[in-house]
Amino acid sequence: MGVRYLFQIGDQIVYPMHGAGIIESIEDKEIQGKVHQYYVLQLPNKMQVMLPVGKIKNFSIRKVVDTLTLENVLHLFHNGETDRTLNFKERYKSNMEKMKTGKIQEGAEVLRDLMRMNKEKTLNSSEKSMLGNARKFLSSELGLINGITEDQAIDLLNYRIGK
Template sequence: MFHVGDSIVYPMQGAGVIEAIEEKEILGEKHRYYMIKMPIMGMQVMIPIDKVLKSRIRLVADVLTLEHVLDVFQYGQTDTTLSMKERYKINTEKLRTGNIQEGAEVVRDLMRLNKKKALNSSEKQMLDSARKIFISELGIIRGITENQANDLLNKRVG
């Protein structure tokens, strides 16, 4: 499905590059694994090839998709009528999809809310996690560092 050198997104973890495909024996069973380097998190992840569909791994978005997502990020509306509980549930569902636009919406909305008043600890943690995931994909697509991607988001949030 994927090949060495492919840039992928692992939902709830972030973007990375497949560095190798290796066979490993774990608990007496041999399986083939994608060995993925996650630059932002500074770690390597092993994902069994036979579990890839279930894990919702996808290729990173293309530049046109990213530009659309950044426009939505900057100019899209934030629903301020939701309760914290409703917002948390909706945002969790969005992040689980692994969709770049839905993840960007979570980051945008929580960043905007955080500007108005401090987020509670669970939403602050969600913002930190969602932001890292979005920044990791943005960095890979644009070929920029984590700091440059972070600066780009800060300039675009309204």
């Protein structure tokens, strides 16, 4: 009887705050005398992440969305409203919570709102960093969906949403 895994080798998944990648393998590692199983996730930036199989549900990891879902998110991206009533602290906290969910729509909202704000005034260093992270997060998934590099996905994303 084989072990049941939530994800399989070759699955394209999204790891919140890090982006999308492909599960390359499932490996056993001995740590402090105990053997644990890990998903080995290859991210587009050549970084590998090992995620414990037994705790995978704690990380809000999900499969990469399909092209129809992506198109719907990009449509909502263009037409959604930005909440301009929040002060910096509230906005930063809200954006961080959205990014931690790993949901594509939440990440797209953060990117949209920060891009709009950046056009109006210079963002502070924390929000500039979050803008870059949100752009990488969305472009990594866009790249996997379309079979292109992350740089090509950033260019496509900038084109689609208007830099």
